[in-house]
Amino acid sequence: MRNLVIVEAAGKVDALRSRLKSIGLHADVVATVGHVADNPRSLNPIELDSDLRETAYAFREDRQGVIDKIRRAAFGADRIYVATDDDQEGDVIAHDVARLLSDYADHLYRVRLRALTESELKESFGGTLSRDFDVPAHHGICRRIVDRAIGAAFTLVDEHSAIPVGRVQSSLLASLKESPPDVGHFNAAIRMTDGKVLWANIPVATKAGLDRASELAELAAQGRVKLLEAVERDEPVARPWGYEEVIAEASIRLHVDLYQAADVFQQAYERGLVTYPRVRANGFTRDAVEIAAALAEQNRCGFDGAYLPLRESSDIQGRAHECPRPVDEDMLLGRPLAVLDLPEALAVLIARNVIECGQLARVRKVRVGVDDEELTFSAALTQARKPWKTAEPDRGFVATPRPVALLRHMAREQLGRPSTVVGHVMKFMQRGLLEESAVGMTLNARGERWLAHAASVGFHPDTSARMEEAFSAPMTDPHARAREILSGHAMLDAVRNKALATGVAAVPDEACPEPF
Template structure:
């Protein structure tokens, strides 16, 4: 018996082949290297019918050799496992593979890998499913239709109010103009009468915030504050990281740009060092709790599993995932990052966070009123043991790199997805939309003009986030859901006029399903 396993990234192929052999699965592994089908690169014509069905979504001609290889390998395979990434983009690619191999759908099974390790592969292949390819791809296909409709309609040459950037970036620009991102923190210290050092980090979003930090330091030194309360609390050392948190920490700790950090995270996943990366969930699985136990024993750390949030299995893409965790349980977490390779360093950072999420510390909090604001300062009374140096607040101003600050901002606002958010940050910066002067981040004249045009069309700071919720809601077909979303946001009229004006008689009303279509 010879099987075929289809993955998404070429970097997974060799490791998958080796682990499949260990698991007793005799299989060839082929990577799609991303999407195998797409709409036309040009936005004109719109390539949508009046009911928003795609007319030119086709298998890519530049992938003809790869598609032939997949077909020929599938013809020889007893079973075909589609193991593209476990996210909406991966579901779209899996559906395209199913369409490509339409005549062999009886052999197709969907595999969802949480990590590229021997144990996960065995478990995931046991849980493979035979149906749901089209239904699972619905959210991603709906997003594709909406984004094309918006781009083709409002970015067209000659439009009264052309939209120079897409759905996510338009909302981001409006949001930044209305509510600027945090660009750094101002650390403040106070020596208490008990001899403890009380600290706080004030977020800095403006020159006024920075000036307040300096004035607060002076007020504390002169005793010109009012103490309004004190309490002692026991809290976790850290909260679990999600995708954006990990990328930001890699960038800061390893002195990388966020694109390099995201690539390092993906490579660590493909090499089996960490679990599936592109997740916004902060919950953990029972497997992660057991791994944390083993890591704690190996590194002689305290650990309390009750502090970890149990995974939410109630539904939804994020609910089906756990937050990133190490793929290895023998990591030495106290070693300096400079003494290890990048992938191992990523795993060590995530391993430290996993354990810190299950450790307690006791804080004594002092509440003060100063300069018209209420401020809370904290003194760490006790903390669970760890063999690595923990980060802590230091006095003075600490700026964030612009790309890290933007990444955190978009994630906080629910804009973009883990698979696209770094690209959105890159484009906002490379297109000259963002200005940073002093202790503030805002928009350049170009960015302000784009934000104004987006608002004239009907976009708000909430448009992107609300549309994301709509993509994943309901059970309707992608084009039906897309039309409802555009209607809800007051954008359907111009889109339908564009679709009617640009439709050609020789266009089909549906996406191709034949395996012979290119």
């Protein structure tokens, strides 16, 4: 029997082929290397009809070599496993591959991989496989239609310039104006009568906030505080990281930019060091607890798996995503990050986080009043056993790199998706919409002008998140759902008018649709 496995990333091909052999599945493995089909890049014409059906979505001419390779590989295959990424973008790519290979529909199966481990591969390829490529893709198709409709209908273009409008970035502009993100924190300290130093982490979003934090820290250091509450209790040393927090921590600790951090995360996944990266989750599977317990024992760490939050399987496949975690039980966690290559270093960071989520520390917390405000100071009285050190805080202001601060803000506000959020951050930073010298993220004149146009269209800080909820809800017709979403935001009439009209071609760079 001849088997074919189709994945997205070329970096997975060799590793997956080798690991499949270890479970007795001999297969050819080819990669789509991203999307094989797309809409035209130009937004004008809109290429949507009045029912929001795409009129020019087609296989990409610039990917003809990849398309031909996939077709050749599929010829004569008895079983074709489409193992594109287990997210909505992967479902869209799988749907396009199924259309491309429609002559082999009886041989096509959808496979979802959370990690490139032997147990995961056995579960994914050995269980009941789905033959449905349509319904899972509805969510991503709906998002693609809405994003194109918004960009085409509302981007303001004249002969000199353009003011782009996009679901995520326009909501981000409104969000930054209404609630500026933290761009750092101020470490303030007080010394207790027993000599113990306790720390308060004061978030800073603006220059005024920085000045106020400095003032409060000075008052606290002078002892000009009023004790409101003092407690001691056991608390987890860490909380689980999602995709954005892994990227943020990797960028800061490994001294790379966000694009590099995202690439390193993908490499770590493709090498079988960590589970699937692009997820927002709040817990772990029971497999993760077992791996963490084995890692903790090997590295002589204190650990209790009962403290790890569990994520039960609840999606349509009966298997849910979990927070990123290691897959290697033999990893040494005490090694300096500087002696490791970047994917290994990132995997160690993730493993340390998981271990610390299963550790408790005795913490003293003191809540005090300072100049009519409240601050909470704390310090660990006990340290869980582990072979790596936790850095002591320094007094004063600790700035967060702007891209990292923006990434964390977008994650908190549910703007974008893990598959696109880094691209959104870097694109926004390149557009020159912020004051360069200010503490904080203050819109400059250009940013204010773009925001005013987005607001006139009807964008608010929560517009993208509300649309995202509608994209994620069950649906039977992505086009009908797209019409409902745009109608609910008073945008449908303008989109339909655009579909019936022609105009000046959009500026290719600035007026391109938001990334999927």
